[in-house]
Every structure is written in structure tokens, then in C-alpha cells.
Amino acid sequence: MQLVLHTPGLLLKVRDGAFEVTAGEERRMVSPKQIDSIAVTAGCLISSAAVELAVRYDLAIYFFDEIGDAVGCLRSPYFESIATLRRKQVYFDDSPAAVEWVIGLFRQKTEGQLSVLAYLADRRPTLAEDLKITQGELRKAMSELPGADQPWETLSASLMAWEGAQARRYLKAVSGCLPEPWQFPRRSRRPAEDGFNAAMNYLYGMLYTIVEQAVFAAGLDPHLGILHSDQYDAPTLAFDVIEPFRPWVDRLLIEQFITHKVESAFFEQRGGGWYLNSAGKRLFIPLFNDWLEERVRHSGKQTTRRLHIYAAAADLAKRINEFKSDA
Numbered sequence: 094m095q096l097v098l099h100t101p102g103l104l105l106k107v108r109d110g111a112f113e114v115t116a117g118e119e120r121r122m123v124s125p126k127q128i129d130s131i132a133v134t135a136g137c138l139i140s141s142a143a144v145e146l147a148v149r150y151d152l153a154i155y156f157f158d159e160i161g162d163a164v165g166c167l168r169s170p171y172f173e174s175i176a177t178l179r180r181k182q183v184y185f186d187d188s189p190a191a192v193e194w195v196i197g198l199f200r201q202k203t204e205g206q207l208s209v210l211a212y213l214a215d216r217r218p219t220l221a222e223d224l225k226i227t228q229g230e231l232r233k234a235m236s237e238l239p240g241a242d243q244p245w246e247t248l249s250a251s252l253m254a255w256e257g258a259q260a261r262r263y264l265k266a267v268s269g270c271l272p273e274p275w276q277f278p279r280r281s282r283r284p285a286e287d288g289f290n291a292a293m294n295y296l297y298g299m300l301y302t303i304v305e306q307a308v309f310a311a312g313l314d315p316h317l318g319i320l321h322s323d324q325y326d327a328p329t330l331a332f333d334v335i336e337p338f339r340p341w342v343d344r345l346l347i348e349q350f351i352t353h354k355v356e357s358a359f360f361e362q363r364g365g366g367w368y369l370n371s372a373g374k375r376l377f378i379p380l381f382n383d384w385l386e387e388r389v390r391h392s393g394k395q396t397t398r399r400l401h402i403y404a405a406a407a408d409l410a411k412r413i414n415e416f417k418s419d420a
Contacts, residue, residue, distance in 0.1 A: 095302070095382060096123055099134040099374050106140040125150040130306060132157060132299075134374065153309075155302050168309075178312045178414060185413045191319045192248060194412065196238055198320075198336045199256060203235045205340030206263045212344060213270045216351060220270055227266040234259055249320060267347060274357070275350050284366020289350065291360055291367040292377065296342045297335075299381050303399060304338070305331040307406035313413070334406055341398060345384050349376070 096112065098105060104115040112123040125146055131154045133139070139154070147154055148169045156165040185191050210228050214221040239251040260280060268276045268289075277287040285291035305328050308315045318329025349355050359373030369377065385399040394404070 095130050096128045097132045097378050098137045101135045103137040105143045107142040107146050179314050181413050185416045195320050201337035209340050209344050217270045271350050288360045291369050295369045304335045307403040311406040311410040
């Protein structure tokens with residue numbers, strides 16, 4: 094479970110070996126053994142004792158901006174013996190094996206998108222034929238994925254262009270299935286141009302946190318990405334590993350909109366953009382955390398979504414460990 098501090102003015106300190114969260118007259122005790130990280134999404138006060146307790150239990154403290162992107166992280170500076178793995182990671186990143194891994198990510202992501210569209214076809218029978226056409230387009234494009242025989246500079250640009258075209262087809266179909274007030278013309282990030290994108294940005298931000306934790310747990314360097322390697326000073330490997338899991342979040346999000354659980358009062362507009370407000374976060378944060386602990390079948394295994402994400406990072410670490418470099 095993740096401890097989320099999302100109310101401005103909260104105080105996090107330590108009492109009797111546990112975290113004490115104070116908001117006005119309300120107090121809540123949280124054992125460090127019950128959580129795996131701390132997320133700060135609003136202006137809070139955190140005591141040095143609370144930071145030390147988090148370090149002692151290897152709990153990262155993540156800081157998020159208003160759209161849900163991680164902007165900072167406090168964690169222990171000590172790691173297990175992982176120098177050999179990270180040296181191998183550097184060699185792996187420039188190899189054909191890494192390219193094949195990235196192509197596999199996009200195949201998995203497309204399969205996830207197809208599953209979301211199948212879910213929507215069951216709930217929007219009048220749009221089933223249109224959704225079937227989009228599914229056919231996604232499958233056809235998947236058979237035309239760029240091959241690993243190109244120079245990486247060329248292949249990287251081709252893969253990004255391919256992914257962008259897939260996303261546009263997919264999101265156009267998703268938008269058409271939403272209640273009319275929530276339909277959107279395109280994907281928008283900074284800032285979101287509509288409520289659906291604002292909620293998607295926020296949930297993707299929460300998902301990034303779990304993926305980055307999984308990458309660290311596997312002993313990998315999150316800053317040594319492959320496809321997103323040109324983004325300086327960012328956890329680019331997490332940007333890669335997250336791709337197959339985005340459709341999982343999409344499904345969770347879409348379900349809330351088409352069952353009318355999302356209200357306009359969950360958002361605020363400022364500076365030309367849309368943002369999830371405190372009321373919206375009170376819906377989506379516990380919903381996301383519960384969803385992470387649901388058991389689902391993926392890659393032939395039945396376990397929680399969180400552990401599937403950790404398993405994906407561990408699988409990458411295994412690939413890297415077994416990789417034979419010519420260097």
C-alpha cells in the first residue's frame with residue numbers, strides 16, 4: 094500500500110515507531126511495515142524523523158506536481174550489490190536484444206489496447222462495428238512494426254512514429270465511446286485540455302511511481318532507458334517499462350467515466366488547462382490503490398497487478414544478466 098498525502102497542510106511525523114499523520118484535530122497512525130512508499134501530492138510538512146523512518150524501512154518518498162508527474166524523490170543512498178548488473182545494463186541498452194525487447198513492449202501494449210476496445214464493444218453495442226474496424230487497424234499495424242535490422246537512430250524514430258499513430262487510432266475510438274461531455278479531440282498533457290486527459294495524466298503519474306519502484310527493486314538503473322534514452326535527468330527506463338501497463342489504467346479510467354462515477358466537480362480549470370482537484374483525487378487515489386492489489390491473469394500468471402509490474406522489471410533484469418556482450 095502507498096501512503097498518499099494529498100491534503101494541503103498535513104503533518105507527517107513519528108510516534109512510537111510509526112508514522113503519525115495529522116490534519117487539524119484528526120490523527121492517523123500508519124505502520125511503516127504496512128506501506129511500500131509515500132506519495133506527496135500537496136504542500137505538507139514532513140519531519141526529519143519521518144524521513145529517517147522511511148529510509149530505515151527502504152520507503153521512497155515521492156513528490157508529485159498538480160498533474161500527477163513525479164518531480165522528486167527521497168530514498169536511501171545505499172543499494173545492494175548491483176554494480177555488475179548495471180554495467181551489463183549499459184551494454185544491453187545498445188544491443189539488438191534491447192531493440193527486440195522494446196518491440197515486444199509495443200506488441201504487449203497493442204494487445205492491451207485491443208482488450209480495452211473489446212470491453213467497450215460489449216458496453217457500446219451501437220459502436221461495435223466501428224470498434225471492430227479500429228481493432229483491425231491496430232492488428233494490421235502490429236504486423237507492420239519496424240524490424241530490428243535498422244540502425245538504432247532510424248529505428249527509434251520509426252518506433253515513436255508508429256506508436257503515435259497507434260495511439261491516435263486507439264484514443265479516437267475511446268473518445269467516441271465516452272459520454273458526450275467527456276469526449277476529447279486528442280491526447281493532451283501539459284496542460285490537459287479536458288477532464289478525461291487530466292484524469293489520465295494523474296493516473297499515469299501514479300503508475301509511473303509503481304513502475305519506478307519495480308525498476309529499483311530489480312536492481313536496474315531507472316535513468317538508463319532504451320527508447321526514451323534522450324530525455325536527460327529522467328527515469329527513462331520507467332518510461333519504457335510502463336508501456337504495456339498503460340491500457341490497464343485506461344480500462345480503469347474508462348470504466349469510471351462510462352458508469353458516470355466522474356463528475357465535473359472533480360476538476361478545476363486554470364491557466365488554460367484542466368486539473369484533477371481534491372474531490373477528484375479522493376475518488377481516484379483509493380480506487381487506483383485497490384486496483385493495484387486485485388489479482389488478474391497476465392503472461393500466464395495469476396497475481397496482483399502490482400506484482401505483475403514488479404515481475405516485468407525482474408524479467409528485464411534477468412534478460413540483462415543473461416545478455417552476452419561482445420564488449
